[in-house]
Structures are given as C-alpha cells and as structure tokens.
Amino acid sequence: MGERNDRELLLISACLFGLDTNYKGENKRLEKLEELLKDYILIPVCPEQLGGLETPRVSAEIETGKIGNDVLEGKARVMREDGKDVTENFVRGAQQTLTICKILGIKKALLKERSPSCGVNVIYDGTFSRKLKKGEGVTTALLRQHSVEVFSEEELDKLLRC
Numbered sequence: 001m002g003e004r005n006d007r008e009l010l011l012i013s014a015c016l017f018g019l020d021t022n023y024k025g026e027n028k029r030l031e032k033l034e035e036l037l038k039d040y041i042l043i044p045v046c047p048e049q050l051g052g053l054e055t056p057r058v059s060a061e062i063e064t065g066k067i068g069n070d071v072l073e074g075k076a077r078v079m080r081e082d083g084k085d086v087t088e089n090f091v092r093g094a095q096q097t098l099t100i101c102k103i104l105g106i107k108k109a110l111l112k113e114r115s116p117s118c119g120v121n122v123i124y125d126g127t128f129s130r131k132l133k134k135g136e137g138v139t140t141a142l143l144r145q146h147s148v149e150v151f152s153e154e155e156l157d158k159l160l161r162c
C-alpha cells in the first residue's frame with residue numbers, strides 16, 4: 001500500500017479507526033484512514049470501553065460548565081443521561097489509555113472531537129441537548145498532562161505529511 005518505513009506510532013480513537021465502539025455501537029471511520037496508514041502505525045483504543053463501560057451504552061457528558069481537567073481533579077463528574085455517575089469509568093479509561101502510550105512510547109494521538117473522553121477542542125455541554133462548549137474530554141486532558149500531542153479528526157491535515 002506504499003507505506004513509509006519510518007512510520008511513527010499514532011494513538012487513534014477506535015471509532016475513527018472503524019471499530020463499532022461508540023455509545024450507539026457504531027463507528028465513525030475516517031475517510032482518509034488509508035492515507036494515514038501510509039505515514040503512521042495506528043494504535044486504536046476506546047477509553048470508555050477500557051474504563052469498563054458496555055457497548056452500546058447510555059450517552060454521558062461532563063457536567064455543565066466543567067471540562068476534562070476538572071474531572072481529573074475531582075471537581076466535576078461525568079453523568080449518564082439517565083443520571084448515573086460514570087466518572088470512575090471515564091477516569092479509569094483515561095489512565096488505561098495513558099498506560100498504553102507510556103508502554104509504547106506514543107507521543108501523538110488523533111481523537112474524536114466532541115466526545116466526553118476523546119474531545120479535543122469542544123465537547124457537549126452537559127445538558128444532553130447537542131450543544132457544545134469549549135474544552136477537552138477526560139482522556140485528552142490526561143494525555144496532554146503527560147505531553148502527548150492530541151489532534152482531532154478535524155485537524156487531520158496537520159498529521160498527514162503530504
């Protein structure tokens with residue numbers, strides 16, 4: 001397929017890779033996945049599954065006015081739409097994802113925008129009304145704390161070499 005022989009490792013949200021991991025049991029496979037594979041060895045992960053959540057699952061959002069770092073600092077919760085607190089699952093999933101990065105020496109990640117785990121620049125605002133707020137998800141926040149550079153699928157061009 002014409003891949004380079006100096007391909008860098010890139011962590012990628014499993015749903016962007018084409019795995020049916022999202023809360024509906026569906027994927028959001030990238031159109032340019034093949035192009036990305038020429039430049040990178042992709043390591044797919046789903047932090048919410050790694051945190052012990054089932055698939056499909058009830059959707060969850062970070063509380064209104066709060067973002068991923070607040071969750072990591074214990075100042076905010078991640079709540080399911082039905083009112084169940086799933087904060088612990090989200091924090092565990094972020095930690096497990098970081099463990100993968102540390103073991104493999106991964107320095108870059110391509111994560112799914114708007115997700116309460118993987119969101120990079122914006123996430124849903126906590127009201128379950130599809131409104132967005134500025135900020136990142138719990139996994140993105142933890143990876144950034146450990147110097148992993150995180151991009152969203154809307155910034156894919158920054159990762160492609162040509």
Ligand code: SF4
Nearest residue numbers: 014015022046112118
């Ligand atoms: S947690 Fe991340 S990888 Fe998993 S389905 Fe949600 S956006 Fe995709």
